[in-house]
Amino acid sequence: MNSLYLPLADLVSISLLCLAVYYPRHRRRDLLVAFLGVNVGVLAVATALVNSDATLGLGLGLFGVLSIIRLRSLELGQHEVAYYFAALALGLLGGLGSLEVPLTVLLMAVLVAVIAVADSPRLLTRDHQQLVLLDGAYTDEAVLAAVLGESVGGEVRKVAVHKVDLVNDTTLVDVRWRSAEQPPLPEALSRSTSSVAPTAVGA
Known part of the structure; x- marks a missing residue:
């Protein structure tokens, strides 16, 4: 058994x-x-x-x-x-x-x-990783990090350059960044959102 x-x-x-x-x-x-x-x-x-x-x-x-x-x-x-x-x-x-x-x-x-x-989507929700192809050949890491920060809209933590194409003027990078925290809703907006309820339509 x-x-x-x-x-x-x-x-x-x-x-x-x-x-x-x-x-x-x-x-x-x-x-x-x-x-x-x-x-x-x-x-x-x-x-x-x-x-x-x-x-x-x-x-x-x-x-x-x-x-x-x-x-x-x-x-x-x-x-x-x-x-x-x-x-x-x-x-x-x-x-x-x-x-x-x-x-x-x-x-x-x-x-x-x-x-x-x-693998929970609630774990480390602010941390992201993505392969990014930039329109420009960047050999300076500080400039590259600044450009990536503006592109992804967050704090760049690590950058791994895969390819710098000086002929086609592109840069392929693997970037890991942390997104900014979402700002809380204004108090008046949160009250109005929570008070909204569905209404029934009569015949």
């Missing part, structure tokens, strides 16, 4: 990670299918390897090769790489069954919770 708990815990965990955390935030159906498929595939093969004469190291090595090929075949964001490996880890935890059931379930819950918190 205990052998059924871990696969069930894995399916619950990956469902929460994909359907309750990832998809509502990022809306990529293709990666949703990929995460679910990878997780269930790892779970099935890891379970089969544990109950067979094949060495577990062979199976883990195979999944390592497959994961590298998968990551190289499609450009993924760093947050999507985190979801991808979380799906792999959940499948391995559910399929290997090398730990006690309560500890395994706790590890699954911690993994899902860490990804959910780390």
Whole structure:
């Protein structure tokens, strides 16, 4: 009976990670299918390897090769790489069954919770990162930071120059900046906004 708990815990965990955390935030159906498929595939093969004469190291090595090929075949964001490996880890935890059931379930819950918190849109909302192509070739870092500050409308924290094209007069930079805090609404405006209520239109 205990052998059924871990696969069930894995399916619950990956469902929460994909359907309750990832998809509502990022809306990529293709990666949703990929995460679910990878997780269930790892779970099935890891379970089969544990109950067979094949060495577990062979199976883990195979999944390592497959994961590298998968990551190289499609450009993924760093947050999507985190979801991808979380799906792999959940499948391995559910399929290997090398730990006690309560500890395994706790590890699954911690993994899902860490990804959910780390990828929360409410975390570090003022910090941003973007690849910017500027109309101008800037070789002076101080001037470049000033121009970027005006362009992004915030405090530039770090600038990484990818390319300075002196022929076409452009600069490609990776900029990280912190946006200014939104000013609070005037008291009269906030009172009038909060007092507005929908009215019913009579026949």
